[in-house]
Amino acid sequence: MxxxxxxxxxxxxxxxxxxxxxxxxxxxxxxxxxxxxxxxxxxxxxxxxxxxxxxxxxxxxxxxxxxxxxxxxxxxxxxxxxxxxxxxxxxxxxTGAPPELFPPGTGWREAVEAWAWALREVYHRNLWMLRVPVSGPPATPNLVAWWEKALVALEPTGLDAGAKISVTMLLGGFVRNDALVMADLDTVIASGGADPEEVLARYGRTLRRLADPERYPEVARMLDSGVMDSVDEPTAEFRFGLARILDGVAALVEGRAV
Amino acid sequence: MxxxxxxxxxxxxxxxxxxxxxxxxxxxxxxxxxxxxxxxxxxxxxxxxxxxxxxxxxxxxxxxxxxxxxxxxxxxxxxxxxxxxxxxxxxxxxTGAPPELFPPGTGWREAVEAWAWALREVYHRNLWMLRVPVSGPPATPNLVAWWEKALVALEPTGLDAGAKISVTMLLGGFVRNDALVMADLDTVIASGGADPEEVLARYGRTLRRLADPERYPEVARMLDSGVMDSVDEPTAEFRFGLARILDGVAALVEGRAV
DNA sequence: ACAGTAACGCGTATGCCATACGCAGTACGG
DNA sequence: CCGTACTGCGTATGGCATACGCGTTACTGT
The missing domain is CATH 1.10.10.60 (Homeodomain-like)
Structure with missing residues (x-):
């Protein structure tokens, strides 16, 4: 060829x-x-x-x-x-066609948030998608339609074309990665036969046993702090990351970017 | 070892x-x-x-x-x-052990940036790593050491334990995803026998031919704007995303978060 | 009407792959 | 000096994608 x-x-x-x-x-x-x-x-x-x-x-x-x-x-x-x-x-x-996510005139942040949550939903309904080996850039109608929606959501920012593309890639990547973490957890659960609590607990126990607190003081502190012992609401991590990214984009839009 | x-x-x-x-x-x-x-x-x-x-x-x-x-x-x-x-x-x-990335006392942003760039370097040197099917959370010495370094970098932020974990996951995910895009491009190039310019150009041509400007007006505008026709400096996308995320984290650190 | 032909379903074969099992040999502990 | 734990490895099993070609079907041009 x-x-x-x-x-x-x-x-x-x-x-x-x-x-x-x-x-x-x-x-x-x-x-x-x-x-x-x-x-x-x-x-x-x-x-x-x-x-x-x-x-x-x-x-x-x-x-x-x-x-x-x-x-x-x-x-x-x-x-x-x-x-x-x-x-x-x-x-x-x-993937399907993107739903009606936001009416025209919606503020960019709200629109982008709706887009990200909807895309997250798609991935979570189809975790297998994250295991598909890549073949090329998205060139099928629905995938292009999702991209279109993201660009529409970013219209009110007034960012230039290059920046808009970069933001959509950043956001799309974030959503994808978040879902990937979920899919990985799912794989471990499916193959190991344990619920999420148990997987996390086992991980904590393993690290505590293996990771010398002298060599890994911060990790040890994390383990001792108990943050690793409980499972958050499953959307917490997504909410957090999305908020950080959108704050960063907002800084760019408002000219406050570093 | x-x-x-x-x-x-x-x-x-x-x-x-x-x-x-x-x-x-x-x-x-x-x-x-x-x-x-x-x-x-x-x-x-x-x-x-x-x-x-x-x-x-x-x-x-x-x-x-x-x-x-x-x-x-x-x-x-x-x-x-x-x-x-x-x-x-x-x-x-x-992965190897993380190098000396920043001296103690370095500001969190500079330290985190050094960490992210170094991790990016690891992935780019070993693109195959992004194809390894997942088995579980990182539980080997060097991977834990990289995590430790990220936590150390975030020390000066004064964020609580949960937020620090979330930020490391956000950053790690971003770096990983950026590298994944590169690996995907690499795969396409390797299998298609074309240089990056050519791959991008072909993608643009394909979309222009298939995507009806009435149905995808913003995408069409992107294609016409010429942004898709040239290949940026390969680090541009990474630089952009990292800056956005760190701006968002900065807002959190300074109490300006939405 | 009828031949030509393009598209159909699918049987078979090739060459990969991970890995279970068991055998024969090896070197140390008693 | 023998039992035993460990070694390398040949063989077998069952999976996979897919190249190739055969017999068949249904339309098209004559």
Whole structure:
């Protein structure tokens, strides 16, 4: 697929998308030849998403998805040219279109907060999404729509284009990372068979046993302070981080940035 | 690795950790019975790290690591009980002990900035680390040492224990996420055979072709503004995000938080 | 009407992967 | 000098993505 040295730039202006991704943008052409397909992309993607939701991304193998649909493994490759394509479509489907988050005229901070919470919700409903190996920048309709919403929310800030992009990336990254932590905890719980309290308690006990207080005085103080012993409200960490970031953005908007 | 002190052996029996992880804390006992081992954990971990650095985490299979060492696949399981253990040890080794980042008495902001940049450096030197599937919270010496350094950096803020933990998690997550974006870009480049400019340009072209300006007006404006057409200095995004977050933390420290 | 052909489902095969199991050899403690 | 704990490792199992090609189907141009 790598074009050779002599080939030069693609003159046709076309970056080739796999047919399945073009289908996601509504550009599919009905082939009108051959036998009628026994499956549809949507059915495949839905089955894969259901499987991921129920048993985690690890359960999503081509064979397993096919079995779920009563088809054979290889038949899926008539709809998708590789598993990574299925991943992209799964993310697009599970993300969905962004809801009405804020009426026009909403202040930027309130709007951005609504956006972040809504995105958090999407991730939390689909923790498997955080395990999908990356393939490229988001180039499917719903993902672009979420990005659009973030930019709209930032309209009232008056920041320039570059800054707005940077803020959306900072926020998106924050939300994603917060969800990733949740997904990791979830994995540990699922594989270790313990509730969150127990996982945290065990971690504290392990560290207390292993980490020499002379070498790690601050960590030791943390452990002794008891902060590690209880589980906060699950949104506390998100609330905290979001507030800090938005305070920082506010400083930029108001020209108080360092 | 093994510090000379040798102490720290809590006699409380119940050890929940796999032997290889205990070895990382210097708690290994020389078995002194059977034949002399032909390998060492360190050699195995080093080989795995070298492989990951050179060819990506995907190249790290038990068979491949063994081949690199001139041993058989299964012999590795005498040193490590599962591949996930190897992953943990690889991260611990590649992370290394945190360097001297700031002298005592340094202001919190400067100290935290130094910490974040140093951590970024670690990730960028070992992008494969961001692909390691998670197993649990960081419980190896070097990772705890990095956490300790962050807490020390935050000492002068006077924040309470809970807030300090939250700030370290926010910062750590930010650095990690920034590196993840870089790793993703790296993956795309490696698999697509194009330089960063080309990847970005292709992305812009694709979006321009697919994203209807009526449905995505702000995105369209972004694309037209030309911000997407050039590649910034690679640290620009990191610098921006870090400044925003630290401004937000500063507001908290100074009691100006919303 | 009918051949040509494109798209279909899918069986088979290849080459990876982690790892359970057990065997044969080794070196120290008694 | 023997038991035993430990070693390396060959083999086997069950999973995975996916390349390839076969037989079949249903539309299209003649």
């Amino acid at each position: 790598a074009d050779g040295g002599g080939g030069g730039g693609q003159g046709d202006g076309g970056s080739f998308l796999p047919p399945s991704i073009e289908a996601a943008w509504g550009l599919r052409e009905r082939p009108s030849k051959g036998p009628k397909p026994g499956l549809t992309l949507d059915r495949i993607v839905d089955a894969a998403v259901a499987l991921a939701s129920a048993e985690g991304l690890g359960a999503v193998s081509m064979g397993r998805v096919a079995k779920e649909l009563g088809a054979s493994t290889m038949s899926l490759y008539r709809y998708v040219s590789a598993k990574s394509e299925l991943y992209v479509l799964m993310q697009e489907a599970a | 093994a510090d000379g002190g040798g102490g720290g052996g809590q006699g409380d029996g119940g050890s929940f950790l796999p032997p290889s992880i205990e070895a990382a804390w210097g708690l290994r006992e020389r078995p002194s019975k059977g034949p002399k081992p032909g390998l060492t954990l360190d050699r195995i971990v080093d080989a795995a790290v070298a492989l990951a650095s050179a060819e990506g985490l995907g190249a790290v299979s038990m068979g491949r690591v063994a081949k690199e060492l001139g041993a058989s696949t299964m012999s590795l399981y005498r040193y490590v009980s599962a591949k996930s253990e190897l992953y943990v040890l690889m991260q611990e080794a590649a």
